[in-house]
Amino acid sequence: MAQFGEILAELRQDRGLTQRDLAKLFFVTPGTISNYEKGRHLPDAERLIKIADYFSVTTDYLLGRSSTNLSADVFSAPLLDDMTAGEMIQLVQALSSDRKKALRLLLRDLHFSTVVGQYNHKEAK
Numbered sequence: 001m002a003q004f005g006e007i008l009a010e011l012r013q014d015r016g017l018t019q020r021d022l023a024k025l026f027f028v029t030p031g032t033i034s035n036y037e038k039g040r041h042l043p044d045a046e047r048l049i050k051i052a053d054y055f056s057v058t059t060d061y062l063l064g065r066s067s068t069n070l071s072a073d074v075f076s077a078p079l080l081d082d083m084t085a086g087e088m089i090q091l092v093q094a095l096s097s098d099r100k101k102a103l104r105l106l107l108r109d110l111h112f113s114t115v116v117g118q119y120n121h122k123e124a125k
Contacts, residue, residue: 002064005039011055012037026050 075086
């Protein structure tokens with residue numbers, strides 16, 4: 001799994017920021033950002049949280065402890081009517097293996113239908 005410095009550099013580059021730009025945002029020197037990215041130093045907990053918030057990722061993702069870069073807010077946000085993503089995940093986890101397979105097929109079918117519908121809509125124009 002990737003290390004903090006690699007992840008920070010990738011997030012920074014994805015936003016089109018230089019080390020100097022990122023340093024200004026977090027009131028540190030460009031050398032500090034360089035040291036983070038080279039793995040020489042880690043930010044303190046407060047700054048780590050600020051970096052995670054800025055890039056809308058979790059601190060676990062930044063530290064290489066999670067492979068998903070979803071913000072924790074995603075799990076508490078309403079997904080369907082008044083059900084959150086976290087509640088939906090709990091429901092899926094409680095399903096039997098066969099029900100999970102059926103749900104996976106249904107979701108893939110819905111996604112495929114949506115993609116085909118979007119493609120057909122573009123072609124009709």
